[in-house]
Amino acid sequence: MPTLLLSSLFPLVFIMVLGWLSGKLGYTRREDASVLATVVIRFALPLHLFMGALKTDPEKIQNLPFMAVLVFGLMGSWLLALLISRFVFRHDIKTSAIQSLVCAFPDMAYFGAPVLAVLIGPEGFLGVLIGNLITSVLMIPLTIMLIRMGEKGSESEAVSLGSMIAANLFKAVRNPIVWIPILGVLLSLSGLKIPALLESPIEMMGKTAGGISLFALGLLFYGERPAFNIHTLTNISIKNLIQPALMVAAGLAVGLSHTFMQQVVIIGATPSAIAAGMFAIRSDTYVESASSSILLGTALGIVTEGIMIYLVS
Template sequence: MIETILNGLLPVAFVIFLGWLSCRIGLLQHESAGVLATLVIRFALPFALFLGAAKTPPEKLENIDFGTCLAFGLMGGYLVALVVGRYLFRHDLKTATMQALVCGFPDMAYFGAPILAAMFGPEGFLAVLVGNLVTSIFMLPLTIVLTRVADKKEAGHHWGEAWHILSHALVGAAINPIVWLPLLGVALSFAHVALPDPVLASVDTIARAAGGTSLFALGIMLYGERFAINANVLANIGIKNFLQPGLMALGVALFGLSGGPARQVIITGAVPTATAASMFALKNNTYTADATATILLSTLLGIAIEAALIALLGT
């Protein structure tokens, strides 16, 4: 169990430290994180999601109850956080949306995958792949739409132009590579199209940069950042680390999952916040400090929660 947890934690801590160290010794500046955020959000992460979808056999993507349970837990946490941010903390729409993403988007690919693989073998990657499809099809497009709507309002547009605002936001989301590339991967999977090895190798080269670059950029963001635990961060931790796995457990009961799939979705729900969420916050120039603090605390707490779940659920 200790080895399983270390496999998920140590690489994360090491790369974050390297990012922090690069600023500490003057090789990079705090502002450099913005460039890396663009690399992750516009290129590396979309291609990583595309590759995962394209290489997944279609029969694995057709498990409706499994996918619905993951969607229930992931989107449930996101929507609860959106309401909390908007109406409890009185954030503007863009800030509340970033808070929702921080609470709803778990680090399935880079924290959850090693743990799930260690517990369930190759089948453990199914929760990662289907979970990332849920975020690609529902969560990330909704985030893009809401932030674009917020930008339109800030630019002076009024709700009387709601259809104009929404149509522009939907178009903006549809042409964003983090939305259409994973959908293209799903289409290729269901069409039984096998990409040539040189194409897969080319895509994999940029896709592999997503995890390490996100963590490195997070380390850069941490340097010089005033770390504070406030009501926002505590609420985020409550939603991400406790409510979301609870919603997954509720989904297991509602959709009749059992055995390995049931354990997979609960463990996936307990995975801490993805570093990519802080990249979105940075790109939108809002909620960066609280996002960074949430990711760090969520990761530390996630280790203990995952360890408890591994001991409780076993294999």
């Protein structure tokens, strides 16, 4: 068990420390994290998700009970966080959108995937893929739509709520992190392949997403003392505790097999995605609370993920 935890979690900590050292030694500035965030959100992560979808058996993508559990756990915690942020903390809609993403977007690709690979094997990537598809098709577009609505200044524009939602949803779908993974799913379901000459550079770029994200997060934390307050406590509680609880409840309700239950529990217990912090940086909203929640949640997530690994194995 110690070897399993070390091999799964040590690379994440190592790369984040490199980013922190880069800032401390003056090789990069903390402001450079926003440039790295753009590379991840616009290019590397969409292409990584594209290749994951393209290489997955179409029948596995259509596993409806498994998908339903992940939808319930991911979107249920997203909606819960949105309501708490809007009506308890009284945040504006843009800030609420970012907070809900921090609370509900698990770091499946770079935290959950290594754990599942060691615990389950290649089949473990299925949960990561479907989970990322759900976030790409539902969570991220809705978050982007709410962010754009918050930036709209709608009081000065005589447009209906329906047309505003439609316009912002259309803009969200045009985002590369949304339509590129969806394209990968459509190609997989249709049985189409892309040329090997094109596949190689796409895969090469996609593989950089994890390293760049972790490095940027480490750089972002340089010179910052994470704040532990009611916001970070709420965010970490929803992500690390409530989300896996929702996964377990839904999994038991639909009668998931042990292997699939392992996947949803591990994914639910995975700390907040670094990409959520990248969205906060890009939007210049909720940055301090988001980064504190991700840093402290990741540190705590090493413990909670270890407990979950012990329980499900």
